Amino acid sequence: MLTENLSISVGRCEVEFIPGTVAALGKPTSQRKGTAEQVSQLRTFRITSSDELNLIVGLYVWEAAAPEVRPIDLLGGLQKHNELKGRGGISLIISRDEKWLVPLRVLKYSATKGYFTLQGASEDELDSILGHGFRELMMGLGAIKFGSREAIDEESNNKRNQLAMTVEPGNLEAIAIAYAVTRAQAVILDFGLDAA
Amino acid sequence: MRAFALPFDDNEVTILGIISAVERAAAAEFCEFLNNQFGALGQKEWFEDVRHYRKSIGDPFTYKNPEDMRFIINEAVQDDSQIWHLIPNMNNAWTTAAIGLRTRLNNFHHGQLKPDLQSLLQIATLFDSIASSSGLGVADWARALKTRIKKILDGTFEKPVELNPPVAIPDVPSDVTDVYNETKKELDKRPPLGSKWQGEKPQRKLTLDRATEDLYEDGLSVSIELGELKEQTITTWLRYFPRGGEVWVDPDGASMAYVKGIARMVGWFGPEPDGDEHEVRGFVVPRDYEFTGSDVRHLESGKLLTSSSVDSVREIIEVLSKHLVQNDRVSITDYGDIFNSVTEGVAKKITRAHKDTWFGGHLPGS
Numbered sequence: 283m284l285t286e287n288l289s290i291s292v293g294r295c296e297v298e299f300i301p302g303t304v305a306a307l308g309k310p311t312s313q314r315k316g317t318a319e320q321v322s323q324l325r326t327f328r329i330t331s332s333d334e335l336n337l338i339v340g341l342y343v344w345e346a347a348a349p350e351v352r353p354i355d356l357l358g359g360l361q362k363h364n365e366l367k368g369r370g371g372i373s374l375i376i377s378r379d380e381k382w383l384v385p386l387r388v389l390k391y392s393a394t395k396g397y398f399t400l401q402g403a404s405e406d407e408l409d410s411i412l413g414h415g416f417r418e419l420m421m422g423l424g425a426i427k428f429g430s431r432e433a434i435d436e437e438s439n440n441k442r443n444q445l446a447m448t449v450e451p452g453n454l455e456a457i458a459i460a461y462a463v464t465r466a467q468a469v470i471l472d473f474g475l476d477a478a
Numbered sequence: 479m480r481a482f483a484l485p486f487d488d489n490e491v492t493i494l495g496i497i498s499a500v501e502r503a504a505a506a507e508f509c510e511f512l513n514n515q516f517g518a519l520g521q522k523e524w525f526e527d528v529r530h531y532r533k534s535i536g537d538p539f540t541y542k543n544p545e546d547m548r549f550i551i552n553e554a555v556q557d558d559s560q561i562w563h564l565i566p567n568m569n570n571a572w573t574t575a576a577i578g579l580r581t582r583l584n585n586f587h588h589g590q591l592k593p594d595l596q597s598l599l600q601i602a603t604l605f606d607s608i609a610s611s612s613g614l615g616v617a618d619w620a621r622a623l624k625t626r627i628k629k630i631l632d633g634t635f636e637k638p639v640e641l642n643p644p645v646a647i648p649d650v651p652s653d654v655t656d657v658y659n660e661t662k663k664e665l666d667k668r669p670p671l672g673s674k675w676q677g678e679k680p681q682r683k684l685t686l687d688r689a690t691e692d693l694y695e696d697g698l699s700v701s702i703e704l705g706e707l708k709e710q711t712i713t714t715w716l717r718y719f720p721r722g723g724e725v726w727v728d729p730d731g732a733s734m735a736y737v738k739g740i741a742r743m744v745g746w747f748g749p750e751p752d753g754d755e756h757e758v759r760g761f762v763v764p765r766d767y768e769f770t771g772s773d774v775r776h777l778e779s780g781k782l783l784t785s786s787s788v789d790s791v792r793e794i795i796e797v798l799s800k801h802l803v804q805n806d807r808v809s810i811t812d813y814g815d816i817f818n819s820v821t822e823g824v825a826k827k828i829t830r831a832h833k834d835t836w837f838g839g840h841l842p843g844s
């Protein structure tokens with residue numbers, strides 16, 4: 283539910299959009315090795331939850347790399363929320379029609395590893411994490427296409443069956459909520475543990 | 479009969495009041511009906527006659543007047559009932575509904591009926607079943623209740639902004655509110671395992687490690703504090719908090735953790751405070767069970783406990799076998815206290831189950 287356009291409640295999370303865009307110097311995740319730092323336009327949002335999570339996340343729009351979503355600072359939370367610090371970023375892809383393609387993988391608990399890993403998800407799984415229709419939520423927030431990467435962007439590689447959506451470049455609301463559901467909410471609900 | 483009182487939401491006081499009012503209205507109607515029937519037969523002292531008969535054969539009889547729904551049902555469903563022949567359209571369905579209603583009214587009078595819309599819907603359905611076949615007016619109230627509750631539950635009922643004329647909330651007898659408040663107080667203080675935690679987060683923070691099956695405080699194991707209770711404590715905590723992680727412990731040992739984002743009661747650090755070993759605590763789970771002689775059957779689904787539970791229930795069945803006979807009704811509260819659905823008096827706990835030794839999804843935390 284959108285409240286005053288500043289925050290959105292989704293599942294056990296509250297996503298608060300922090301106004302403004304700042305210039306940030308750094309290296310894109312996809313170009314960590316050897317390249318020089320570059321400037322990004324950074325917009326941030328905060329995810330808080332019913333179980334004390336307080337996470338600042340950024341949408342980085344790089345000068346010379348694809349945009350990405352990365353956690354910036356874990357200000358508070360439980361031990362398990364540390365899982366959100368080191369993994370779970372989203373590398374966005376520029377689609378054939380010049381939109382932003384958001385791969386929809388989820389953080390899932392691995393019993394053998396004892397921690398969360400990013401894994402492909404079905405639409406049913408996304409619905410179960412959210413508690414209702416994930417696709418409808420995303421379309422309501424401005425998603426343009428929703429489906430397999432093959433269906434929405436004609437991909438033919440080994441990721442073609444991966445679930446994804448496209449949004450207008452810069453649609454922070456849709457991207458932040460997708461991040462909140464597939465990362466924060468998944469960890470909060472211990473997604474994957476019941477099957478372990 | 480007074481105007482139909484219907485709920486507008488899930489207000490507990492209103493629900494308790496409506497249950498009480500419907501029960502009284504039904505009892506008055508049934509009683510009037512029986513007065514007329516017996517009157518036509520010249521048996522105006524019929525209630526006294528029933529009392530003498532029951533006493534003469536050694537049956538317990540505590541009813542003070544015939545305007546008591548539990549008396550009417552209890553007498554109607556006896557094998558040697560003194561009134562069944564006067565109740566029209568009586569059949570197996572009537573008897574089954576009456577027994578179900580009697581159980582719930584007993585729960586209600588002992589503060590064990592959870593005052594929510596589901597309970598009210600069940601009671602309204604049962605009143606409809608026994609009153610409509612006898613052509614009593616209270617059946618109209620029961621049907622109106624069913625319609626209103628279903629609308630509230632499916633979100634199609636719009637609560638009026640202003641009620642004109644204002645609808646009075648039915649009075650609740652003080653004995654009912656007293657036992658209800660007692661149960662609620664206990665639930666609020668220390669809810670059943672797996673239920674939402676009530677109150678402030680405790681100060682002491684421990685960590686339950688799923689891999690080592692141990693408890694730590696600032697990195698050091700504290701399980702020595704538990705002594706012989708270590709294994710039992712950790713097993714219980716992991717039952718309700720399988721992922722492990724931070725657990726906060728109150729000075730009395732009550733322990734809380736965030737389970738899937740919600741603060742829940744997951745167990746006790748140390749012994750659970752002693753209570754009366756026979757006391758039945760909490761609200762009755764609104765489901766019907768029957769002891770088969772060697773198992774427990776959930777009457778709605780027909781499932782048997784031995785093939786439905788996660789853990790072995792051999793001990794529970796053994797204990798039940800010592801206290802129950804075949805076809806006895808069994809009730810369980812949200813604390814897992816199992817008892818015979820007695821018709822009179824205060825229920826006594828027979829044994830206790832937890833979410834993994836009962837039907838999946840029936841107890842909190844499952």
